[in-house]
Amino acid sequence: MPKRTFWLAAAALVAYAFLYLPLVIVVVYSFNDSRLNAEWVGFTFDWYRKLAANEEMLLAAGNSLLIALVASAVSTVFGTLAGLAMHRYRLRLLPILVLAPIAIPEILMGVSLLIFFVMLNFTLGLVSVALAHIAFCIGFVAIVVRARLSGMDESLVEAARDCGASPAQAFFHVTLPLIMPGVIAGALMAFTLSIDDFVITFFTAGAGTVTLPLQIYSMIKIAVTPEVNAVSTLLMLLTLMLIVIASKVSPSLLRSEHA
Amino acid sequence: MTRRHSGRWGKWLVAGPPLVYLFVFFAIPALIMVVASFRTPGDFGGLAPLVGADGEIDLNLESYTRFFEDALYAQIFVKSFWYALATTLICLVLAYPLATLIANSERRRRDLLLLLVILPFWSNFLIRIYAWMIILGPNAALARTLNGVLGAFGQEPVSLLFSAFAVLVCLVYVHLPFMVLPLYANLEKHDQALLDAAQDLGANGWQRFWRITFPLSLPGVYAGSALVFIPAFGIFAIPDILGGPDDSLIGNVIKQQFLETRDWPFGSVLSIVLTASALAFAALAAWVGRRGVGRLAAGDA
Numbered sequence: 001m002p003k004r005t006f007w008l009a010a011a012a013l014v015a016y017a018f019l020y021l022p023l024v025i026v027v028v029y030s031f032n033d034s035r036l037n038a039e040w041v042g043f044t045f046d047w048y049r050k051l052a053a054n055e056e057m058l059l060a061a062g063n064s065l066l067i068a069l070v071a072s073a074v075s076t077v078f079g080t081l082a083g084l085a086m087h088r089y090r091l092r093l094l095p096i097l098v099l100a101p102i103a104i105p106e107i108l109m110g111v112s113l114l115i116f117f118v119m120l121n122f123t124l125g126l127v128s129v130a131l132a133h134i135a136f137c138i139g140f141v142a143i144v145v146r147a148r149l150s151g152m153d154e155s156l157v158e159a160a161r162d163c164g165a166s167p168a169q170a171f172f173h174v175t176l177p178l179i180m181p182g183v184i185a186g187a188l189m190a191f192t193l194s195i196d197d198f199v200i201t202f203f204t205a206g207a208g209t210v211t212l213p214l215q216i217y218s219m220i221k222i223a224v225t226p227e228v229n230a231v232s233t234l235l236m237l238l239t240l241m242l243i244v245i246a247s248k249v250s251p252s253l254l255r256s257e258h259a
Numbered sequence: 260m261t262r263r264h265s266g267r268w269g270k271w272l273v274a275g276p277p278l279v280y281l282f283v284f285f286a287i288p289a290l291i292m293v294v295a296s297f298r299t300p301g302d303f304g305g306l307a308p309l310v311g312a313d314g315e316i317d318l319n320l321e322s323y324t325r326f327f328e329d330a331l332y333a334q335i336f337v338k339s340f341w342y343a344l345a346t347t348l349i350c351l352v353l354a355y356p357l358a359t360l361i362a363n364s365e366r367r368r369r370d371l372l373l374l375l376v377i378l379p380f381w382s383n384f385l386i387r388i389y390a391w392m393i394i395l396g397p398n399a400a401l402a403r404t405l406n407g408v409l410g411a412f413g414q415e416p417v418s419l420l421f422s423a424f425a426v427l428v429c430l431v432y433v434h435l436p437f438m439v440l441p442l443y444a445n446l447e448k449h450d451q452a453l454l455d456a457a458q459d460l461g462a463n464g465w466q467r468f469w470r471i472t473f474p475l476s477l478p479g480v481y482a483g484s485a486l487v488f489i490p491a492f493g494i495f496a497i498p499d500i501l502g503g504p505d506d507s508l509i510g511n512v513i514k515q516q517f518l519e520t521r522d523w524p525f526g527s528v529l530s531i532v533l534t535a536s537a538l539a540f541a542a543l544a545a546w547v548g549r550r551g552v553g554r555l556a557a558g559d560a
Contacts, residue, residue: 008363011356018353019379019435022390029393038398078277085274094274097281103541105493107510108292108534109285111517111526115295116288118305135284138277167269196383198496203517216385220500224392232386239381247374 030229071133079141110203124206141186148182185250296527304521358442445479
């Protein structure tokens with residue numbers, strides 16, 4: 001038994017190293033005083049200074065932030081409604097529409113929205129990207145909210161209704177406060193998914209619009225530069241912060257049953 | 260449960276907005292794409308008018324015929340299939356010990372170990388691809404060491420980056436958490452008493468694993484395989500960034516059809532065939548999984 005545990009732990013350690021080593025390398029080289037991401041030369045903040053002066057990158061970051069804010073706000077409202085509807089009513093179409101965007105290959109949603117927007121003569125840009133992001137974020141919010149609802153005591157809503165609350169009052173004064181941790185966690189999840197999305201953005205952004213992932217893509221297609229390491233490190237930091245907040249608000253979010 | 264709070268209007272007030280949104284921005288675009296796959300490509304890319312100059316509605320099977328007649332596309336599909344299958348199997352081999360370790364550890368430590376698996380998944384997709392550009396780059400330690408060894412044996416130096424190897428490593432890297440999570444969720448529910456009983460009856464470690472743990476974990480294996488296979492099958496960013504010219508997968512051809520060649524009907528055909536086959540494989544995995552579990556329950560495993 002101890003021998004078996006040893007090998008198991010060794011194999012797991014290899015798997016964890018495989019998961020983390022690449023990210024650690026990106027972060028470490030973002031402070032490396034060398035253009036080549038090849039060996040450690042010395043410590044520097046130069047790449048972050050270069051980044052702060054890179055107007056294209058700042059514009060891309062601003063766009064990403066704006067899209068993520070709008071997409072997460074709207075998809076949180078729609079996703080919460082969808083989660084509530086899937087929890088309360090027996091619906092046939094909604095669960096399919098909510099879960100299908102998560103289940104199918106991402107590229108399908110990207111290209112079908114591209115055809116859709118172009119056929120409608122809708123100019124590709126920030127708005128089309130935000131509309132697309134809302135569509136794929138709704139499902140994730142709905143899943144988190146529904147999980148939260150399934151742990152809620154339904155008799156509380158009954159009690160509120162018995163005391164004369166209208167359905168809207170019961171929702172805003174009883175249901176919503178109770179599922180709030182799920183709603184906030186869903187919103188943070190949608191924000192992260194939106195700010196990180198590459199594939200769907202790639203197809204719906206058109207030629208003139210850049211987001212952070214699109215900017216990173218065009219930079220690494222040309223050359224590997226530690227500036228990419230610096231922006232990656234900052235983006236990882238932001239994501240990490242959002243996850244920490246989400247896990248504080250809704251501890252069950254990070255357990256396997258909702259992942 | 261009484262449903263007083265859920266009158267007919269309430270239901271549509273709640274379900275209506277997300278339903279309408281997803282109908283407009285998911286279902287309709289998907290349907291438009293299905294129609295587009297039967298249309299004629301436009302002279303300057305995109306689509307030719309649906310109603311031709313002669314007043315006839317122009318719908319045809321030409322793009323489908325082209326797909327099934329040109330062996331090139333079948334080859335790329337087969338290649339994508341092998342990449343996705345290899346990714347799935349490697350993920351399974353890596354994820355199994357990890358999921359077992361997490362499931363066997365103390366309850367307090369489980370959440371942390373699980374969080375450590377999920378965390379890299381939340382970092383940006385492109386960053387994770389970029390990390391492998393650094394690791395496999397020609398000036399990095401790995402390539403220099405490898406080529407030093409090859410040189411000592413009089414072999415030509417090889418490029419790790421822009422190769423099938425780079426694509427596969429990164430595919431595994433990106434999809435590993437999708438395999439660990441369902442496997443863990445399954446393994447965590449296993450009853451230790453079964454293994455103890457087998458041991459009492461004289462089964463050794465391998466026998467206990469192959470005849471009890473593994474068969475019981477099959478639902479988790481199939482769920483994880485579907486979660487890895489579907490996205491891996493349609494991937495385009497990884498071969499696009501890390502692959503060489505021969506490593507184009509079906510996702511790359513779709514991207515090319517939509518953004519470079521601008522043959523939308525053909526791109527639509529490829530997207531539809533991709534989605535249909537990915538979902539068919541997932542359904543197959545689910546069906547095999549259910550059947551396997553049924554057999555186990557019936558006791559003839």
